[in-house]
Amino acid sequence: MPAHESETMPDHLITVKSRSIAYHLTEGTHPMVVFLGGLRSDMAGTKAVFLEEYAKSRGRAFLRFDYSGHGESSGAFTEGCIGDWAEDAAEVLDRLAPKRVVLVGSSMGGWISLLMARRNPERIAGLIGIAAAPDFTEDGFWASFTEDQRAEVMGQGQTALPSEYGEPMIVTKRMIEDGRKNLVLRSALAIDAPVRLLQGTEDEAVDQAVALRLLAHLQCDDLHLELVKGEDHRFSSPHCLDLVARRLDEMLEGAV
Template sequence: MTEMLTTPQGRTLALNRVEGQGPAVIFLGGFRSDMEGTKALHLEGWARENGRAFVRFDYSGHGASGGAFEDGSIGDWRDDAAAVLDTVPGPKILVGSSMGGWISLLLARDRGDVAGLVTIAAAPDFTEDGYWAGFDEAARAQLAETGVVHVPSEYGEPYPITRRLIEEGRAVLVLRTPLSLPMPVRFLQGTADVDVPEAWAHRLLAHAEGDDLRLTLVKGADHRFSDPDCLALIVASLEEVLGRLAA
């Protein structure tokens, strides 16, 4: 059953919760995605089968949550995720996909209740290193003048990339300052991902600091990372993190 949560900032979020054993697993979806995606639902099924506490949710401006996508930013969506985490007692395991990987890195760095992390095609700093770096002078001028540039997407309608998204994103970058991850972390990345280059995964692994960090590359996997083998790898990585904590 879908719950509605009002955040400290006054935004309304939709979430689905499975009661069970902790540490709870929380799925953080990607840019313009929602909690009804293949990976989120697959993990919910795993949680139900294993009696594991689990939460999936929509950021503001996404899915069933309130607000307009164009009004949001990485910091806003980080705060949305933090509000969800605050409803879950005890340590948490985060599974962050794409933008959710960036947000989960922020939470793992800044909070004391993140006990483990799995990222899927993590996209830290993508507003700067992806969109802004890829804009030509005309696009940058349009962004400055109108406040928005519409970028084609293979997933549907063009994405509105706002000036606020770019400018606010610079306040929450994670690859320009130390990134301490003192918990079990598993980074997953497909080599055929055209949205998040494989090089970004190597950069993240090289930059992050921690004693239990591993990167797994899947040859031929794309950004969706949702075929049966990829879904099985996500679960296996999650179970490995949980096993590390139990040990």
């Protein structure tokens, strides 16, 4: 469902690094559901708004926010990197969602969800990855760059990639180098909570091989991967949104 044109103004949190992070917080029962969006997406997107309405319909606490350089938060996208956006998420969770949480991470948000689970494993009551894209700066961008693009990034500080979502994607040297400090598929990663990975078979941004690699890598006793035939990276069709809601219902039943 589309974002509401009459949506109320967000609240803002000022981080310890003086970044202004825009957010919408819905009060309700815990554990709180927290949505972590993808690269260059924002909290007014289809999945974020759908999940907020899902949470309200069930009296569930819910949080959606914009990383710095995204949406209504401060900063320029080209100045940011995975480490910055993970810092934003960590501070938002610490200050606005101090109890246990269920994380729903879309694309890059899946990577950041895994970083949050590694940082505070005891706080994770569940995790849903929607086309999760761990380590994409290295295994996606860098691995696919030509020698000329690699030289441009490292020598000139950035390169521009065509994007089906609008303006070219600017990939910076800082994004590549910082990404290497935050990789999650190179060392053991355990999650002591239910994990559900949802992936469309027609996703051209994140290949299903990434989901299979994550499935094999995670140390988790309750881990399922669902491939949905014909769905793309957006994973926002009514069928996909209903699937996310059903998996959340199952995860939240009895969660404390």
